Amino acid sequence: MSVTTAPVAAAVPGTRRRNYARRYWWFIAPCGVVVLATILFPWSFTLYMSVHEWKLGGGRTFVGLANYERLFTDERFQLSILRTLYYTALAVVFPMVLGILAALAFNQKFPLRGLARTIFILPMMATPVAVALVWTMMFHPQLGVLNWLLTSVGLPPSLWVYDASTVIPTLVLVEVWHWTPLVMLIILGGLASLPQDPYEAAKIDGATPWQAFRHITLPLLTPFIIVALIIRTIDSLKAFDTIYVITQGGPGTSSETINIFLYLNAFAYYNMGYASAVVVVFFLIIVALAMLLLWARQRFKDAI
Amino acid sequence: MRRLLGRIAFGFSILVLIAPAAMVFLWMLSLSLKNELDNTAYPPVFIPAPPVWTNFEAVFERNDFLGQAWNSVVVSFSATGLAILFGVPAGYGIARMQATRVAVVILIARITPGLSYLIPLFLLFQWIGLTGSVVPIIIIHLVITVPIVVWVMMGFFEGLPAELEEAALVDGATIWEAFYHVAMPLCRPGVTVAVILSFIFSWNNFIFAMVLAGRESRTLPVAVNNMLTFEQISWGPLAAAALLVTLPVLLLTLLAQKQIIAGLTTGGVKGG
Numbered sequence: 001m002s003v004t005t006a007p008v009a010a011a012v013p014g015t016r017r018r019n020y021a022r023r024y025w026w027f028i029a030p031c032g033v034v035v036l037a038t039i040l041f042p043w044s045f046t047l048y049m050s051v052h053e054w055k056l057g058g059g060r061t062f063v064g065l066a067n068y069e070r071l072f073t074d075e076r077f078q079l080s081i082l083r084t085l086y087y088t089a090l091a092v093v094f095p096m097v098l099g100i101l102a103a104l105a106f107n108q109k110f111p112l113r114g115l116a117r118t119i120f121i122l123p124m125m126a127t128p129v130a131v132a133l134v135w136t137m138m139f140h141p142q143l144g145v146l147n148w149l150l151t152s153v154g155l156p157p158s159l160w161v162y163d164a165s166t167v168i169p170t171l172v173l174v175e176v177w178h179w180t181p182l183v184m185l186i187i188l189g190g191l192a193s194l195p196q197d198p199y200e201a202a203k204i205d206g207a208t209p210w211q212a213f214r215h216i217t218l219p220l221l222t223p224f225i226i227v228a229l230i231i232r233t234i235d236s237l238k239a240f241d242t243i244y245v246i247t248q249g250g251p252g253t254s255s256e257t258i259n260i261f262l263y264l265n266a267f268a269y270y271n272m273g274y275a276s277a278v279v280v281v282f283f284l285i286i287v288a289l290a291m292l293l294l295w296a297r298q299r300f301k302d303a304i
Numbered sequence: 305m306r307r308l309l310g311r312i313a314f315g316f317s318i319l320v321l322i323a324p325a326a327m328v329f330l331w332m333l334s335l336s337l338k339n340e341l342d343n344t345a346y347p348p349v350f351i352p353a354p355p356v357w358t359n360f361e362a363v364f365e366r367n368d369f370l371g372q373a374w375n376s377v378v379v380s381f382s383a384t385g386l387a388i389l390f391g392v393p394a395g396y397g398i399a400r401m402q403a404t405r406v407a408v409v410i411l412i413a414r415i416t417p418g419l420s421y422l423i424p425l426f427l428l429f430q431w432i433g434l435t436g437s438v439v440p441i442i443i444i445h446l447v448i449t450v451p452i453v454v455w456v457m458m459g460f461f462e463g464l465p466a467e468l469e470e471a472a473l474v475d476g477a478t479i480w481e482a483f484y485h486v487a488m489p490l491c492r493p494g495v496t497v498a499v500i501l502s503f504i505f506s507w508n509n510f511i512f513a514m515v516l517a518g519r520e521s522r523t524l525p526v527a528v529n530n531m532l533t534f535e536q537i538s539w540g541p542l543a544a545a546a547l548l549v550t551l552p553v554l555l556l557t558l559l560a561q562k563q564i565i566a567g568l569t570t571g572g573v574k575g576g
Contacts, residue, residue, distance in 0.1 A: 020379055021400065021401045021402070022399040025397065025401070026395030027483070028393075028394045028398060028401075028406065031353065031394030034386075034390050035413070037412045038425070038444070038446050039409075039421070039447060039451075040458045041424070041428075042407075042420065042421045042425055042447075043421075045419060045424040045427075045428075046423060046424050049423070049427075055539070056362050056427075070523050089555075090347075091360050092339075095355050101321075102321050105314070105317060105321060110314070110318065116318055116321075116322050116492070117327050118558060118561055119322045120407070121557070121561070122329065122554060123324075123325050123558075123563075125329070125504055125553050125554065125557040126508075126550045126553060127507070127508045127524075127525055127546075127549050129508075129510045129525040129526075129529050129551040130332075130549045130550040131328070131550070133528060133543070133546045134328055134335070134543065134546055135328070137335065137539050137542070137543070138328075138331065143344050143348075144344070145331060148348055152396065175322055177325070177328065180396060181556040182568065186569055190513055190568040197382050199554070204448075236475070238415075238416070238417040238418075240418070241510050241511065244510075244511075245529055245532065259417060259419060262417075263419055266419070266426075267426075267515055270398075272423060276424075277421055277424060278422065279417075279419065283416060283420055284418055285347060286412075286415060286417065287412055289415075290408075290411055290415055293309065293411075294411065297361050
């Protein structure tokens, strides 16, 4: 379902068509006011704040682009970007691979499929804070169930989120657990829409299942894979809840992603102006990805 | 023989796929039903024998859990109700006007990080003295719920043929009548999807109430996070509270799986 495909009321041509359409503004207007107040106002106000030195409780002074310049020299911010990229790379690749495999499995018919699929998608809807809490208990180095599992199969125990070198992969583990179902659902929707004819033709021509997958399924699935990829990238970039609840950016600053850095600057150090500059940069990245998503939807309009 | 082996392998791989999801929730349940001694035992005790209810009792006794649950209910229902009120007509208008640019704004609003709204709205609420109650939390939750509802309804109305309404218009109905009497009754399944998704994402939201809520207006996710900060060692009550918070959402997922899947895959983007 693409944004840009709308039904055609082509019966009314030219200007009359336009006047006819214009009356529908009244349907949008009330919601427009809400969007203006809660969405567009915050966006523009953030832009305004980002060119000020703005301490909560203190005064504010216009500083031009100084906050943005500071971003270029702030090592802590740059490290947070690197961590976010590291986190995002892992949190995109693993759910994509697992999600595609799971979708292929759930596309087969087998007993209790409905139940299995329901269980599989539960993590996606679960309250992130609640889930993060249980993972925190499981990560406990001495009493956690995960280290018991590791040692009982003969592997060395891990410090999980309590060590700077393992904290990000560990947080990614939670993210993978949480969001692989969404990738699975998008790909499964794609699989459901595939035409059957090419497969029959391939069978007649004596293609192996792997060849059929490689040369028919994969190319036809590409639009869905791209959409899932972009959505996963956006979601990983802005991951916050589980990271905040489990580590709050720690130990030290070793799991401080852009979003956590942003939160701390705004609500722990009350540097509203500086935090706003971070928001603006972050926002531009997200908008660029959104445009990519729209482009992909447009490009593969027929398929989705 | 080879087919049988293939089947066993397939069944095993399905088990491997769903095991992590099932295990985490079962472990949550197990922790919530064991006493503190069993919860901190090593090697871990898996099956509560016998199950104890003391953790749940502790949750209800020690904190204002019911009050916080009520806050969550008020916030999620209000934010969802308001979003439906404003968002359903808007989705209709956007679909009928083919207002692509408005749709793009809604899409960007859906995927922008929540923190980018929180900073300016936090300052605004402080200025106008709107703090401490659930009202600012409801208002900021509209940032999540309105885009979801508009997005889902837009897609839904686009899929609805316009001929029926045009027939009504030709017969002399106003566009409002055409919307209310013709389009609305047909879009009930879409509204159901919008309500469920909007409610779940509002219920699950943590960061907004975390910053905006006062002592009296905390929602459940905030309350549970505070428990983690202050009572790091008592796992039983923590797990019990976590389970209670997420239980309504899990039940809703079980009941309305079809609608959720439809809403998430056509809408394409999650909220928050």
